[in-house]
Each structure stands twice: as structure tokens, then as C-alpha cells.
Amino acid sequence: MYSNISAAAPVFRCPVCEEPLVREDRSFGCVNAHRYDVAREGYVNLLLAQHRHSKDPGYSKEMIAGRRDFFDAGHYQKLADGVADVITSYLPEGPALVADAGCGEGYYLRRLRNTLAGLGREDDVLLCGMDISKHGVRVAAKRDPQGLYAVAGTYRMPVMSNRVDVMLTHFSPVSAADFRRTVKPGGTVLVGGPAEGHLYAFKELLYDTPAKHEPFDRLAGEAGFELTGTHSIRYPLSLRGPGQVANLLLMTPFYWSVGDETRARLAAMDQLDTEVDVIVHAYRRTADALAEDAPEAEPEDNGDARSSEDW
Ligand SMILES: [Zn+2]
8 A cells, every 4th residue: 555655665854854754643753853743634734934935825725716616627637637647657667656846736636546546556656746835735635635745845845855756847837956856766757838829819818919838848958857758738628607717817827917907807708719738848867967966046936926937
């Protein structure tokens, strides 16, 4: 059982002293007696106060509720199942750990669990999700009691070194240094992001002349990573019914930049035909890079908005 795997080899490390965190009933603890309580929903908060950019960083409770409704309507199921197929194609034989850096409300990991069950692998693959939004992690943990969930930034990840077999970063900021440290040599980092046509008709609602996405390849050229594959997931997306178009805004970083007028306009819409067009770059973590290097400085604009770059 995966629970034995996790007991034998800790996944998380202490954000204060970097020693392994061992689960003891309702808390995680390290040898230096730093303790982190497991919340009622089953997650642990490993985000230290000094690493928070605000009192309540990341997605707000309201944003998570809208995103959850959008996911529950199934609009991104083909996308998530496509990502799950890519993940399973890079899994090693036997026990493995998949981590989602920036898991939000955990939808991609839950679809992955469904795919793993179909392959008869649900017991030997441990799923771990981290996000800076405690509202997201709360939903994720509640809906996936078998998974391991933590409130944590994707920079200075509280994960043991050389521990992860497949790391997913989907529409999230990328920390090459953290991935280099946490992913096993020979393991895989999957970087999902928008391809050229992603949500283009939706962007036309927001901007007079929206830009097409540039190809998205943010680990390119980073030491310790070798590109081993690119995977395209593309399908038409039809939104029908009140609230769906407004909820789509919550799935994008445009949420942070549009004004009230645009929000009101989207809230009044009840249909939209656009396209999901996502590319996943797969990188193999090569053995030659140093396992430990200095943590990367977090981009100034990254912390609370999670993903503020244009896509
Ligand atoms: Zn400690």
C-alpha cells in the first residue's frame, strides 16, 4: 500500500530545519520537535509566516468555489485526462511518487487517480499536491483522502531531495532549482501551459487585439534538465449556461487584471465557443547536475497571484 511507502520514506521535509517530517497520528514532526498539525480535512500547512506574501495568499475562497464549479461541469476533463495519460506514460514501474506543484483544488490529481485506478496502479503510486492557497488545498484534501496535501509555495518546496518520480507544474510558475533538488535523477518534470490557440475566443472578449500565445518552454536551457517529449492536448470548448463564462475567467491569470466592467459583461454571458490548446513539455532530470543548490529567488510578482505571466 502507498501508505507504507510514505511511512518508509518521508515525502515532506521541515520548512524550518529541512529534516524529514514523519507523520504521527494527527501531526507531522521532525527530529528537532517542530510540529505541524494535520487539519480536519487531512492536509498540513507547511507555509511559514515569513514566506507568505499576504495573510491569505493565492486563490481566495470565492475563486476556489468558482473554479470548483467550472471543473465539476467537466469542461477541463479531457484536458486533465490528457495530462494524466502523459503523467502515467512517464511513471516508472513499481512504487512511485507524483507531485503537483501548484495543485489548486486538486482536480488534475483526482483525474490522475482515476486513470491510475483504470491501470490497476492506484496502490503503488502516491499523489502529493501543494499549493499556496489553503482554500485550494482544503478542497483537494477533502476530495482525495488517499493523497498527501500541503499548503506550501512552489518555491522552497518542503519536499525531500531526490524524492519525486514525476513532478507536474501545470499553468504554474516554475522553480528550476526546486525541481532539480526534489526530482530524482532519471525522473521527469512535466511543464503544462498554453499553446497558441488556448482560449483565444475568450481572450477576444477581454482585449481588442489579443496576442496568440508564444510556445511555452520554461525549463528550456536549465541545467539538469533534458527535453524528452512534447505533448499536445487540443479540443473545442463550448460553454453553455449562466455563470460558466464568468467562471472561465477564474481559470486564467486575466482574472487579476480585468476591471469590474469586464467582469459584469462576462457575468451576463451564457455561451461561448472557444478552444483548449495546451502543450506539456517533458523534461528528464539528468544525473549530472548538483542535487543541492541555493534556492532560487522568488519572482517579485509571483507570490500571491500564483501565475501572473501572460498566457
Ligand atoms: Zn524541523
